Each structure stands twice: as C-alpha cells, then as structure tokens.
Amino acid sequence: MTNAEKALKMHEEWNGKLEIRSKAEVKSKEDLAIAYTPGVAEPCKLIAEDKSLAYKYTIKSNTIAVVSDGSAVLGLGNIGPYAAMPVMEGKAVLFKEFGGVNAVPICLDTQDTEEIIKAVKYLAPGFGGINLEDISAPRCFEIEERLKEMLDIPVFHDDQHGTAIVVLAGVINGLKVVGKDKETCKVVVNGAGSAGIAITKLLLSYGFKNVTMCDKSGILSKASKDLNWMQEKMMDVTNPDQKTGTLADALKGADIFVGVSAPNIVTKEMAQQMNKDAIMFAMANPVPEIMPDVAREAGIRVIGTGRSDFPNQVNNVLVFPGIFRGALEGGAKQITEEMKLAAAVALAGLVPDDELNDENILPAAFDPRVADVISAAVKEKI
Numbered sequence: 001m002t003n004a005e006k007a008l009k010m011h012e013e014w015n016g017k018l019e020i021r022s023k024a025e026v027k028s029k030e031d032l033a034i035a036y037t038p039g040v041a042e043p044c045k046l047i048a049e050d051k052s053l054a055y056k057y058t059i060k061s062n063t064i065a066v067v068s069d070g071s072a073v074l075g076l077g078n079i080g081p082y083a084a085m086p087v088m089e090g091k092a093v094l095f096k097e098f099g100g101v102n103a104v105p106i107c108l109d110t111q112d113t114e115e116i117i118k119a120v121k122y123l124a125p126g127f128g129g130i131n132l133e134d135i136s137a138p139r140c141f142e143i144e145e146r147l148k149e150m151l152d153i154p155v156f157h158d159d160q161h162g163t164a165i166v167v168l169a170g171v172i173n174g175l176k177v178v179g180k181d182k183e184t185c186k187v188v189v190n191g192a193g194s195a196g197i198a199i200t201k202l203l204l205s206y207g208f209k210n211v212t213m214c215d216k217s218g219i220l221s222k223a224s225k226d227l228n229w230m231q232e233k234m235m236d237v238t239n240p241d242q243k244t245g246t247l248a249d250a251l252k253g254a255d256i257f258v259g260v261s262a263p264n265i266v267t268k269e270m271a272q273q274m275n276k277d278a279i280m281f282a283m284a285n286p287v288p289e290i291m292p293d294v295a296r297e298a299g300i301r302v303i304g305t306g307r308s309d310f311p312n313q314v315n316n317v318l319v320f321p322g323i324f325r326g327a328l329e330g331g332a333k334q335i336t337e338e339m340k341l342a343a344a345v346a347l348a349g350l351v352p353d354d355e356l357n358d359e360n361i362l363p364a365a366f367d368p369r370v371a372d373v374i375s376a377a378v379k380e381k382i
Contacts, residue, residue, distance in 0.1 A: 011086060016089060017086075017089040017090060017092075017093050018089055018092055018093065018105070043057035043058075051125075054125070055128070055331075058126075059102065059126075060125075060126060060127060060128050061128055061328065062100075062101060062102055062128065062328055063101070063102040063103070063104065063126075063127055063128055064095065064101060064102070064103050064104075064127055064128060064129040064130065064131050064324055064328075065103070065104050065106050065120075065123060065124075065126075065127045065129075065130050065131065066088045066091050066092050066095070066103050066104065066105045066106065066131045066133050067106045067107075067108065067116075067119075067120055067130060067131065067132055067133065068081070068084045068087075068088050068105075068106075068107050068108070068132070068133045068134045068135060069081060069084075069107070069108050069110060069111045069116055069134075069135055070082070070083060070084035070107060070111075070134065071111050071134065071135055071136040071139075072134050072135060072136035072137070072140075072159070072193075072194070073087055073134045074087060074134070074285070075284075075285050075286065078111075078136065081107035081108055081109050082107070084107050084134060085105060085107050087133075087134065088105030088106070088107055088133060088134075089105050091103065091105070091131070091133060091158075092104065092105050094317055094320075094321065095131075095320070095321050095324065097321075098317060098321035098322075098365075098370070098371055099320075099321025099322055099324060099325045099371045099375075100321075100325060100371070101321060101324050101325050101328065103131070104127070106123065111136075111139075113139050113142055113143055116135070116139075116143055117143055117146055117147060117150075120143075120147055120151075120155075121147070121150060121151065124151050124153060127153065128153055128154075128328045129153050129154040129155070129156065129324055129327060129328060130147065130151070130153065130154070130155045130156070131156055131157075131158055131320065131324065132144055132147075132155065132156065132157040132158070132159075133157075133158055133159065134159060135157070135159075135194075136193075136194075137193040137194040137197070137228070137230070138228040138229060138230045138231075140157050140159070140160065140194050141194070141197075141230045143157075144156075144157045144160070148334055152333050153333065154324070154327045154328075154332055154333065154334055154335045155334070155335075156320070156323065156324070156327075156335050157194065157198075158316060158319075158320045159194050159195055159198075160194045160195060160197070160198035161198055161202075161319075161323075161335070161340055162316035162319040162320040162323070163195045163198065163199060163260065163283075163314075163316045164195070164198040164199045164201070164202040164203075164340065165202065165316070165319045165323070165340050165343050165344045165347065166314055166315065166316050166318050166319050166344075166347065166362070167199050167202075167203075167258055167281060167283075167314060168199075168202050168203060168206055168341075168344035168348075169318075169343075169344045169345075169347035169348040169362060170281060170304055170312065170314050170348075170361050170362050171203070171256060171258075171279065171281075172206075172344065172345065172348040173348045173351055173356055173361040173362065174256075174279040174302040174304075174361050175279070176353060176356055177301070177302055177356050177357060177358060177361060178277040178278075178279060178301050178302060179277070180255060180277070182206065182207045182208045182209075183207065183208075183209055184209075185208060185210070185255040185256055186210045186212070186253060186254045186255050186256070186275075187203060187208055187210060187211040187212070187254065187255065187256040187257075187258070188211075188212050188213075188214060188247075188250045188251055188254045188256070188257050188258070189203075189211060189212070189213050189214070189258045189259075189260070190213075190214045190215070190247055190250075190257070190258070190259045190260070190261045190265070190266075190289065191214075191215065191259060191260035191261035191262075192213050192214070192215040192220055192231050192234075193260070195260040196213060196215075196258075196260045196261075197213075197230055197231070197234055199258055199260065200213055200234060200238060201234075202337075202340060202341070202344070204237055204238075205337055205340075205341060206341060206344070209240070210240055211237075211238050211239075212238060212239045212243065212250050213231075213234060213238050213239065214247045214250050215261070216261075216262070218244070218245055218246045218247060218249070218250075219239065219243055219244055219245050219246070219247070219249060219250050220234075220235065220238070220239065221235060221239050221242045221243065221244055222235045222236075222242060223242070223244065247265065247266070247270070248267075248269075248270045248273070251266070251270050251271070251273050251274055252273045252274075253273070253274070253275055254274045254275065254278065255274070255275045255277075255278055255279065256278065256279045256280075256281075257271075257274065257278070257279070257280045257281065257282070257289075258281045258283070259280075259281065259282045259283055259284055259288065259289035259290075260283050260284070261284055261289060262284055262289065263284050263287030263288065263289065264287060264289065264290070264291075265289050265290075266280075266282065266289045266290040266295075267290070268290075268294050268295075268297060268298045269298075271290060271294070271295050271298035271299070271300055272298045272299060274298075274299075274300065276299070276301075277301040278299075278300050278301060278302075279300075279301065279302040279303075279304075280295050280300045280302070280303050280304070281303075281304040281305070281312075281314050282295070282303070282304070282305055283304070283305060283306040283314055284306070285306045285307065286307065288305045288306070288307070292305060292310050292311075301358055302358050302361060303358075304361070304362070308365070311358075311359035311360070312359060312360075312361050312362060313362070313364075313365065314362065315365055317365050318347060318362065318363065318365060318370055318374075319343060319347065319374065321370075321371045321374075322343070322370060322371035322372070322373070322374025322375045322378070323335060323339070323340075323343055323374060323375075323378055325371055325374075325375040325378075326339075326343075326374060326375035326376065326377065326378025326379045326382075327339075327378055327382075329375065329379060330378065330379035330382040331382065332378070332382045335378070336381065338381045339377075339378045339381045339382075342377040342378065342380060342381050343374045343377050343378060345377070346373045346374055346376070346377035347362070347363070347370065347373070347374060348362075349373070350363040350367065350369055350370065350373060351363060
C-alpha cells in the first residue's frame with residue numbers, strides 16, 4: 001500500500017482527525033447542576049461584568065481558530081473550503097500534539113476579503129488567537145493587517161510568518177557553518193507570494209542588507225509591471241541595485257537562495273554561478289526547485305528542503321505550536337516582529353555550535369524541546 005493509499009484509508013477510518021472531549025464529568029444531577037444550569041450562570045455573570053475573565057473560566061485561554069478560505073492550500077491551489085478541511089484538521093492536530101494548544105478548524109465558504117474579515121471578527125470572542133491558513137496573496141496581507149488592528153487577540157498567518165521564522169533559523173545556523181555574515185551576503189528569494197514576502201521582511205529585520213526577490217517573470221524591481229500593492233512596497237527595501245533579468249541572472253554571485261516557488265526551476269548550471277559555500281533552501285513541495293543531489297554536485301554547501309526524506313527539513317511545524325503557546329500563556333494581544341525574531345534565534349540555538357554541519361542546521365520536528373523554547377522566547381518579548 002502506498003502512502004497515498006494509506007492516507008485515504010486512514011482518513012476514511014478517522015472520519016475526521018478531531019473530536020470533542022469533555023473535561024467535565026456529568027454523571028449525576030449535581031454534576032449537571034454545576035456544569036450546566038443553574039451553576040453555569042455564575043461564571044457567565046462574572047464574565048458579563050469583565051470579559052477578560054473568559055480566559056479564567058472558559059476554553060478561550062488555550063484555544064485558537066485555524067481559519068481558511070481554501071484559496072491557496074499546500075501545493076493544491078484554490079481547492080475551496082470543503083477540500084481544505086483535511087488540511088485544517090491536520091493543522092489542528094499538530095497544534096495539540098506539538099504545542100498542547102487546542103485548535104478548531106474553520107473553513108469559510110467565501111473568498112471575499114471583507115466577508116472573511118467580518119467572519120473572523122464575529123467568531124473571535126470564543127478564541128484566544130486566530131491562525132490564518134492557506135489564504136492566497138495579496139488578500140492574506142490585508143486580511144491579517146486589518147484583523148490585527150481590530151482584534152485584541154493574536155492574529156498570525158502561518159504560511160507567511162511560520163515559514164519565515166524557520167527559514168531565518170536555518171539561515172542563522174547555515175551562516176555559522178559556511179563562515180559568512182549577514183551584512184555582506186547576497187540573498188535571492190524566489191517566489192513573491194505570502195511566504196516569500198514574509199521571509200524577505202524577516203531577513204531584512206534581522207539585518208540582511210542585500211535581498212532580491214524574483215518570481216516567474218524574473219528579478220523584481222521598481223520597473224517591474226503587474227506588481228500587487230504589497231510587492232510594490234517590497235521594492236522600496238529590496239534589490240538595492242535595481243537589477244533586472246532572469247532568476248539565473250539573480251543567482252550569479254549570490255550567497256543564499258530561498259525558494260518558495262515551483263519544482264525544478266533551478267538548474268545545476270544556475271547553482272554553479274552562486275558564490276563558494278552557498279546556502280540553498282529549495283522548499284517547493286513535493287518537488288523542490290532543485291534536487292539536493294544536483295545542488296550538491298553544483299557545489300552548494302548547505303542544502304535544505306521542505307521534505308522529511310532529506311537532511312535539513314525546513315518545516316514550519318517547528319514554529320507555530322510554540323509561537324501560539326507562548327502568546328496564549330503570556331496574554332499577548334499581538335505577535336510582534338520582535339517575537340518572531342526571538343523565536344528564530346531560539347530555534348537556531350537548539351543546535352549547539354559544535355554539532356552544526358552541512359546536514360544539521362535545524363532541530364528535528366519531533367525534538368521535544370522546540371515548543372518550550374519558542375514559547376519561552378515569545379513570552380520574554382511580551
């Protein structure tokens with residue numbers, strides 16, 4: 001049986017990967033009177049006077065909503081809310097298993113920006129945080145920004161920021177391996193959607209000076225046509241020399257390549273044009289921008305992918321459970337840039353310097369320390 005066949009079989013058997021379990025035992029009239037009427041009126045009255053007490057008396061304190069419109073699901077694209085549900089259920093399982101955070105999958109049957117914002121605003125009272133998931137760019141930027149302004153709970157688009165944090169952590173340790181520094185490295189980010197833009201922003205926040213973005217049209221600059229509003233903003237802080245040309249042109253003399261784009265678009269010849277001891281994160285799934293063996297033959301020193309069957313898996317499961325646990329436990333109203341940077345540094349720090357090498361720059365997904373360390377880093381910045 002192939003993995004695909006087994007996945008179908010198990011999803012049918014599970015009939016949904018989640019279930020609701022009661023903490024409250026209701027086996028007598030007294031139990032019923034405490035858990036429901038009339039006893040339930042007591043916390044209700046207190047919360048009515050002070051809504052912050054919902055964190056003390058309800059599930060809000062450790063529960064988030066995983067919200068999607070199904071417009072940009074994994075590598076499947078715009079498959080809609082029904083087809084997105086297995087992914088959102090899976091994400092909720094990961095929140096619980098890796099971070100101890102309750103998560104409820106919510107798939108909205110609209111891709112209208114205003115309707116999504118309204119829906120999330122209206123459901124927010126029941127949750128301690130909102131994890132936006134698989135919403136296409138550029139709508140995802142506006143949805144997140146506006147919800148952050150109007151809600152008093154953390155709003156986090158994991159496709160953007162979770163990916164960016166784990167990439168930065170890998171880059172931090174990759175630079176230690178190759179002996180280069182952020183101020184002089186030339187970075188190329190291929191893919192100018194939600195993940196690519198968030199990665200670029202976080203690299204710049206960390207102190208990289210020369211980051212160039214590319215997409216299927218090649219190098220992006222102020223002269224590029226058909227940029228969306230967020231890409232236009234990014235042109236003010238990227239491609240400092242305003243170069244034009246193809247991805248191949250961008251890679252000439254580059255030290256770091258980060259791909260969140262499409263399979264097999266980087267050739268061996270293109271990789272050979274990068275600087276000595278280059279770092280390459282080819283994260284298109286399931287087929288990366290360049291296969292690790294080809295990149296290695298081209299002389300690339302540190303190679304990461306999104307896959308678990310190659311060394312240096314760059315996987316945001318390392319990030320989002322701990323980020324939300326820290327935000328919830330610390331009572332954060334937002335997840336800030338400082339928290340993201342702290343999370344990346346903390347994640348990188350889990351691999352001791354004396355254990356760093358070409359094939360060991362990030363902790364494993366099942367490393368039990370990860371969520372605790374990231375959670376603590378987040379809480380220090382609240």
